[in-house]
Amino acid sequence: MNTWMGVILKASAVCLPVLLYLFFDGRQFWLTDFLSNASQDIAVDSTLRTTSAELKQTANPKPHITRHSPVAHLDNLRRFGSCQTDIGRAVKYRVENGIYTWVDSKGVRNYSDKKPSQGATAYQPQSGVALDYFELEISGGAISNQFRNKLRSKLKSVFRGYTSLLGLSAMRKVKLKIIVLPTRGAYERAVRNFGGDLTGNVGVYFGIRNTALLEQRSYEATMRTAVHEAVHAINQAVIGYSPRWLNEGLAEYFESIDVSMQVGKVSSFDHVSRNGSLQGQVMSPHQLMEAETKWRSLKPDILYRSSWAFVHFLMSSSHGKVSLKQLMLLEQSEPCGVLDSAQVRSIFNNHYPTLNQTFSSFINRDIKSHRL
Structure with a gap:
């Protein structure tokens, strides 16, 4: 007993001064913080190790989960998003055969055998053609290499x-980690553990963690959700915060992308009938811009369909692409803020004096797929 007491007293004599030093030096730590962070990682890992009983439940699926929620998805994007005040300003360069290429702040292209010294970020080209912008990590028990490769191909095309x-x-x-959970129960536990709201959704992007959680469904449905959430990650990295219709419209627009012979094609089968006509009600562009603060009270299917339709309209003409570019670059210049409806309307008025009428004419014609 005396021996043990002696050991304990000696250990206390060594540890106590160290802890006191850390405390008064301003580097104190709390065990609860450590346990909280650790428990989140452990909880997500544990959801991937689903029991056989839970997997059998997929044979008797629960009632249909609405794909779009008027509250949870967008609120999660805002609540768990992040922004960088210097977004888009860092010099980006690439290296080929020892030669550095970059565009400086004045828009001048530079070539040198030495890399730029100020605020430079390296982008290594693949096969001397495309830059590898996406650093993707995807995990899930049912995710195959074929799925991973197809997803990467789609995101490169995006x-x-x-x-x-x-x-x-x-x-x-863009850095993104996608975790695909095998059952609805596993997905709900993971989202709750991250502090998110899972009402009516099958995928959530947590920008502050560069992580997207997805519910495993069919191959195609899971793929489309993965692309959708990845587009949110791209939007956050490239333009920062943005109007809800723009963020969701771009995600809806690109989620159905298909790639053949390295050529991307954006279809619209979710919102368009086989004969090319729009299915369902949509809001006018001006109504959509004014609805920024009303997503909680309006029907989600109309909001998502309207956002998709407006982005598809803009991507269908040179005037639309120019105005969309101006809007996105202006958002990029203020990544931690969102342009109000008056600012957005002023951009489109320069190219579309009668925007609502032009949009109405567009959606009443056959809506065609786009090649990227």
Whole structure:
């Protein structure tokens, strides 16, 4: 007994001064903080190790979960998003055969055997053609290599679409971790553990963690949700916070992308009938811009369909692409704020004096797919 007491007293004599030093030096730590962070990682890992009994429940699925929620999805994007005040300003360069290429703040293209010294971020080209902007990590028990490769191919095509619209100098590298949960129960536990609201959704992007949680469904449905959430990650990295219709409209627009022979094609089968006509009600562009603070009270299917329709309309003409580019670059200049409806309308008025009428004419014609 005396021996043990002696050991305990000696250990206390060593540890106590160290802890007191850390406390008064301003580096104190709390065990609860450590346990909280650790428990979140453990909880997500545990959801991936689903029991066989839970997997059997998929044979008797629960009532249909609405894909779009008027509250949870967008509120999660705002609540768990992040922004960088210097977004889009860092010099980006690439290296080929020892030669550095970059565009400086004045828009001048530079070539040198030495990399730029100020605020530079490296983008390594693949096969000397496309820049690898996406650092993607995806996990899930049912996720195959074929799924991973197809998703990467789709996201590269999405990036080519963004680059074609905004220009290379506006692009930013995106880091994203996607975790696919095998059952609804596992998905709900993971979202709750991250502090999110899972009302009516099957995928949530937590920008502050660069992580998206997805519920495992069919192959195609899971793929589309993965692309949708990845577009939210791209939007956050490239333009920062943005109007809800723009953020969701871009995600809806690109989520159905298909790639063949490295060529991306954006279809619209979710919102358009086989004969090419729009299915369902949509809001006018001006109504959509004014609805920024009303997403909680309006029907989600109309909001998502309207957001998609407006983005598809803009991507269908050179005037639309120019106005969309101006809007996104203006948002990029103020990544931690969101333009109000008056600012947005002023941009479109320059190109569409009769925007609502032009949009109405567009949606009453056959709506065609786009090649990126």
